[in-house]
Amino acid sequence: MKKIALLLLLPVITLAQEKSAPAAPKxxxxxxxNKFSQMYDLLATPNMxxxxxxxxxxxxxxxxxDYKIDIELDDKNSKLSGSxxxxxxxxxxxxxxxxxxxxxxxxxxxxxxxxxxESQKIDQVLPAEKFATDYLREKPxxxxxxxxxxxxxxxxxxxxxxxxxxxINLPVPMKxxxxxxxxTKWWYNINNYRKEGGRSGxxxxxxxxxxxxxxxxxxxxxxxxxxxxxxxxxxxxxSGEFALPFGNFDVNITVPADHVIDATGELLNRAEVFxxxxxxxxxxAQKTFDKPVVIVTQxxxxxxxxxxxxxxxxWRFSAKNVRDFGIASSRKFIYDAMAVKLNNKVVMAESVYxxxxxxxWGDYSTKTVAHTLKSYSSHTFDYPYPKAVSVSAEDQGxxxxxxxxxxxxxxxxxxxxxxxxxxxxxxxVHEVGHNFFPMIVNSDERQWTWMDEGLNxxxxxxxxxxxxxxxxxxRGPAKNIVPYMSGDQKFxxxxxxxxxxxxxxxxxxxxxxxxxxxxxxxxxxxxELFDHAFKVYANRWxxxxxxxxxFFRTMEDASAFDLDWFFRGWFYSTDFVDIGVxxxxxxxxxxTATTDLKDVKVRKGRFGLDKxxxxxxxxxxxxxxxxxxxxxxxxxxxxxxxxYVNQNLSxxxxxxxxxxxxxxxxxxxxxxGMLMPILVEITYEDDTKESFKYPAQIWRxxxxxxxxxxxxxxxxxxxxxxxxxxxxDIDITNNTWPKQEVKSxxx
Amino acid sequence: MKKIVCMAFLGxxxxxxxxxxxxKFYMAIFQVNYTPEKKMLQITSRIFVDDLNLALExxxxxxxxxxxxxxxxxxxxxxxxYFSENLQIKVNGQSKPVVFLSKExxxxxxxxxxxxxDIAKLHSAEITNTLLxxxxxxxxxxxxxxxxxxxxxVLFTSSNKTEVLKF
Numbered sequence: 001m002k003k004i005a006l007l008l009l010l011p012v013i014t015l016a017q018e019k020s021a022p023a024a025p026k027x028x029x030x031x032x033x034n035k036f037s038q039m040y041d042l043l044a045t046p047n048m049x050x051x052x053x054x055x056x057x058x059x060x061x062x063x064x065x066d067y068k069i070d071i072e073l074d075d076k077n078s079k080l081s082g083s084x085x086x087x088x089x090x091x092x093x094x095x096x097x098x099x100x101x102x103x104x105x106x107x108x109x110x111x112x113x114x115x116x117x118e119s120q121k122i123d124q125v126l127p128a129e130k131f132a133t134d135y136l137r138e139k140p141x142x143x144x145x146x147x148x149x150x151x152x153x154x155x156x157x158x159x160x161x162x163x164x165x166x167x168i169n170l171p172v173p174m175k176x177x178x179x180x181x182x183x184t185k186w187w188y189n190i191n192n193y194r195k196e197g198g199r200s201g202x203x204x205x206x207x208x209x210x211x212x213x214x215x216x217x218x219x220x221x222x223x224x225x226x227x228x229x230x231x232x233x234x235x236x237x238x239s240g241e242f243a244l245p246f247g248n249f250d251v252n253i254t255v256p257a258d259h260v261i262d263a264t265g266e267l268l269n270r271a272e273v274f275x276x277x278x279x280x281x282x283x284x285a286q287k288t289f290d291k292p293v294v295i296v297t298q299x300x301x302x303x304x305x306x307x308x309x310x311x312x313x314x315w316r317f318s319a320k321n322v323r324d325f326g327i328a329s330s331r332k333f334i335y336d337a338m339a340v341k342l343n344n345k346v347v348m349a350e351s352v353y354x355x356x357x358x359x360x361w362g363d364y365s366t367k368t369v370a371h372t373l374k375s376y377s378s379h380t381f382d383y384p385y386p387k388a389v390s391v392s393a394e395d396q397g398x399x400x401x402x403x404x405x406x407x408x409x410x411x412x413x414x415x416x417x418x419x420x421x422x423x424x425x426x427x428x429v430h431e432v433g434h435n436f437f438p439m440i441v442n443s444d445e446r447q448w449t450w451m452d453e454g455l456n457x458x459x460x461x462x463x464x465x466x467x468x469x470x471x472x473x474x475r476g477p478a479k480n481i482v483p484y485m486s487g488d489q490k491f492x493x494x495x496x497x498x499x500x501x502x503x504x505x506x507x508x509x510x511x512x513x514x515x516x517x518x519x520x521x522x523x524x525x526x527x528e529l530f531d532h533a534f535k536v537y538a539n540r541w542x543x544x545x546x547x548x549x550x551f552f553r554t555m556e557d558a559s560a561f562d563l564d565w566f567f568r569g570w571f572y573s574t575d576f577v578d579i580g581v582x583x584x585x586x587x588x589x590x591x592t593a594t595t596d597l598k599d600v601k602v603r604k605g606r607f608g609l610d611k612x613x614x615x616x617x618x619x620x621x622x623x624x625x626x627x628x629x630x631x632x633x634x635x636x637x638x639x640x641x642x643x644y645v646n647q648n649l650s651x652x653x654x655x656x657x658x659x660x661x662x663x664x665x666x667x668x669x670x671x672x673g674m675l676m677p678i679l680v681e682i683t684y685e686d687d688t689k690e691s692f693k694y695p696a697q698i699w700r701x702x703x704x705x706x707x708x709x710x711x712x713x714x715x716x717x718x719x720x721x722x723x724x725x726x727x728x729d730i731d732i733t734n735n736t737w738p739k740q741e742v743k744s745x746x747x
Numbered sequence: 748m749k750k751i752v753c754m755a756f757l758g759x760x761x762x763x764x765x766x767x768x769x770x771k772f773y774m775a776i777f778q779v780n781y782t783p784e785k786k787m788l789q790i791t792s793r794i795f796v797d798d799l800n801l802a803l804e805x806x807x808x809x810x811x812x813x814x815x816x817x818x819x820x821x822x823x824x825x826x827x828x829y830f831s832e833n834l835q836i837k838v839n840g841q842s843k844p845v846v847f848l849s850k851e852x853x854x855x856x857x858x859x860x861x862x863x864x865d866i867a868k869l870h871s872a873e874i875t876n877t878l879l880x881x882x883x884x885x886x887x888x889x890x891x892x893x894x895x896x897x898x899x900x901v902l903f904t905s906s907n908k909t910e911v912l913k914f
Contacts, residue, residue, distance in 0.1 A: 124906035125884050417797045419855040472854040483776075488898050745849060745860040746789040 035675055036700050039564045042572060043549050049227040054553030055540050062545055064089040065222035065247040072254040073213065073329060075308070078202055081187035084219050088180045092225060096174040100231045101166040102244075104217035105188050107236045108198060109143025113163055114238050133195070140189065140196075144220070147185040157182055164236040166220060184220055199241075199398045200405075205332070205354070210305050212354060214393045214405045215327040222247075224444065226545055234446050240499030241445035241452075244323040246543060250316075251325055257311035258304050260296055260333040262352050262389045264326050264402045265319025273315050285337040286348065292366035296335035298355050305332045305354075319401065321384075321543060323442055326400030328352055328391040336362065340370045342382045349373060353392030357409045360416045360424060365390045365406075368425050368467075372432040375463035379531065380436055380538035388435060390428050397427045399434030406431055422472055429467075430460045441541045448548055449499040450571075454513025455551075461514060474511075478523075478728040481507070481515040485576040486730035492574040496548065515728060516570040523726045524677060524696070525561050533558035565696060569674040577727050578672030580734030581719055582705065587617040587663040589633045591640055594624045615640055617663055632661035632715075660711035666719060666737075668706045672730065675699050678706065681723040684714035691723075773798060773886040775879060781869050781894035788836065788863040788872075790845065794879065796857040802882035803829055814852040826850070830861065830878070837873040838866050869894055873911045876903040 046052035048059035071082035193201030200216035224243040285293035332354040349369035353361040396405035408424025438452035461476025484507040521530040536558040604610040721735040796814040888903035901910040
């Protein structure tokens with residue numbers, strides 16, 4: 001039946017075009033290059049671990065690593081030493097002959113391969129200190145010093161260190177379901193991150209030598225073993241962050257007695273480390289939902305930072321089901337907190353910061369944490385941890401479970417520019433947001449930066465806009481990604497590129513994926529379908545290890561929206577969007593055939609031909625059409641039509657008759673390779689407007705041009721594509737008809 | 748040429764070493780388009796406005812409030828003067844006036860529009876760009892030059908003030 005209909009629809013173009021053409025050179029064949037092809041060529045075959053729907057399969061497993069850690073911070077020498085007992089559970093169906101442990105501090109060791117793998121150039125102008133660091137001073141001692149690795153009975157275990165990873169050779173292979181317990185002891189010199197770089201380290205306040213420590217990657221951490229990578233086996237080069245299994249942490253942290261600490265997990269001995277007054281203030285904060293309660297005041301912190309205690313204090317933290325652990329410690333810390341009500345629970349938003357961060361931090365940090373938890377929870381799931389902490393650390397922006405380091409302080413005179421304020425709020429939203437991606441929805445950062453940074457930047461954009469209408473978000477709006485996507489292709493990689501191999505990290509792994517998701521949400525799918533699918537993805541994979549494919553599959557599976565074309569173009573290629581209006585032809589209704597239409601035959605039924613008479617739509621460009629013929633249609637002036645209406649239509653139909661007067665055929669072209677819906681806004685002669693949206697599928701059979709017919713009651717004055725700049729169209733000079741000079745700033 | 752481009756992007760890479768790369772970093776982006784039909788070089792500059800105000804203050808010893816409510820007509824005069832002193836172009840070996848047209852604020856960035864007119868032919872462009880690099884040795888000015896359908900990218904720093912592009 002379908003076939004016949006198609007035949008009928010093919011009016012007799014074939015008959016009309018029976019002129020013999022000169023013999024064309026033989027064409028070559030091709031494989032399927034259609035941009036709508038399903039991604040079977042790119043995605044792995046679904047299996048028992050990961051299903052075609054994008055959900056974890058019936059055989060999905062993940063490993064567990066539980067830690068008991070004791071560390072001590074030597075403030076005077078900026079040195080950290082520790083010991084840990086790790087209980088590793090093999091939930092995989094595989095037998096493991098060795099374990100891989102991450103030694104991320106070694107990326108800063110003298111022997112690190114990272115600087116050797118970077119191209120260098122001479123800096124011709126540099127401060128004396130930089131010259132000394134680069135050319136005079138011996139490189140400082142950095143990286144882990146491992147004192148021992150022992151089994152549960154205290155017998156030494158054989159191990160091999162390869163750069164940033166350590167292989168522990170198991171005396172007996174671990175069978176599925178086995179647990180293995182080992183302990184290790186280590187120390188390292190903490191880096192000054194503002195001079196040496198790094199995601200953790202200390203910041204020194206030159207006036208009095210006080211430091212703020214932001215401590216992370218401070219212990220040998222288990223690598224991920226899973227069904228897609230086996231052991232995570234890529235070194236830490238510096239860009240691709242971490243892949244870590246979930247587990248429970250009990251961490252005892254010994255620091256100078258005058259330090260204030262916040263860290264991942266719940267503080268178990270609050271009464272031992274805070275004064276009774278401070279404990280009372282914390283209890284008040286637990287019941288205060290509208291603004292932060294200051295627990296360690298600026299006066300207290302200012303008094304504390306005047307001396308250096310040589311006594312010690314141990315803080316005990318416990319964290320359940322986290323993938324990592326972070327610590328902030330300083331005698332400079334002011335500490336505030338407030339309670340945050342989510343759907344079904346109450347959690348704490350907290351901040352620690354030095355007096356140099358005020359008044360900015362007291363005013364904004366904890367409130368921003370609270371807003372972020374609410375916004376992200378509403379789009380995914382209730383924040384499952386008991387607290388989230390924002391730590392003031394200059395030049396930083398780095399995330400760990402429940403705690404993150406954020407830059408942004410007033411200048412020496414206490415004045416904060418809007419740029420600094422927005423930068424500080426944005427970085428807090430972003431880093432607190434990372435609790436959701438990748439701390440809970442635990443993608444592999446070492447392989448795919450975009451999976452956490454892109455999704456998180458997208459969530460950040462929503463949270464910022466929910467915080468304040470027209471908040472100056474850097475990433476998310478489609479127009480902001482245009483300079484990147486229209487750039488030199490030599491310096492563009494697909495989003496689906498490994499974290500270490502990207503030129504423009506921020507645009508590639510943060511901006512472009514965030515923008516892509518925003519386009520899906522606002523323009524391609526609509527909020528309802530998108531938000532549901534995104535929520536399904538977050539809930540399916542919380543506390544699990546998703547891959548890019550699990551994300552792509554879930555977004556389609558939960559929405560019944562084929563997005564293979566979008567993922568193929570936006571994530572797997574560097575194609576850009578450019579859609580234009582190529583041509584607009586006006587047609588006029590006539591009862592007289594022009595020469596070119598005289599011989600056109602119209603099929604009737606399956607085998608017959610319609611003898612006419614016919615109504616003709618003749619092109620305004622046809623030389624036989626004179627200006628008198630170019631008039632708007634009135635049905636009563638065309639006998640054939642008025643007769644038809646009178647004889648065939650009911651009174652009801654006549655009452656609702658449409659009255660098209662102008663006929664246009666509009667040709668859209670697509671110089672860009674990326675598919676996108678065509679968004680059209682038509683302005684009529686009376687300045688009223690009408691919008692049309694054609695799904696991307698309009699490009700299925702012809703990837704270069706598409707045509708649409710408009711029969712309108714009012715004459716068209718202007719046609720505009722993508723009027724609200726929703727699609728990241730890189731060239732808007734071809735977006736209007738009649739062709740309009742895009743307002744130049746240079747005239 | 749290629750090396751310079753790589754350096755420019757290395758700069759971007761450096762800023763991104765941590766998990767969130769909208770750090771305080773010192774970079775301005777310049778786009779120069781040659782339009783033969785208008786015989787014009789069209790120059791769009793994107794500069795962080797707080798950096799620009801500090802650079803102007805350092806250079807002329809006076810507080811400047813571009814992009815805020817406190818901006819004065821005098822500030823705009825200072826900006827024009829600053830551009831004329833720090834952005835110079837020789838076309839085919841001859842100095843050409845860079846005319847400052849207008850500016851607008853986009854978030855934290857001040858976008859400035861300038862043009863160079865009467866360029867019937869373009870064989871070479873020698874560009875001297877010392878905007879902000881005198882103020883901060885970490886400042887990087889990336890300039891994309893598009894002419895005849897081709898894109899060239901150069902980088903200006905405190906030690907690299909002038910670049911010559913040939914077409």
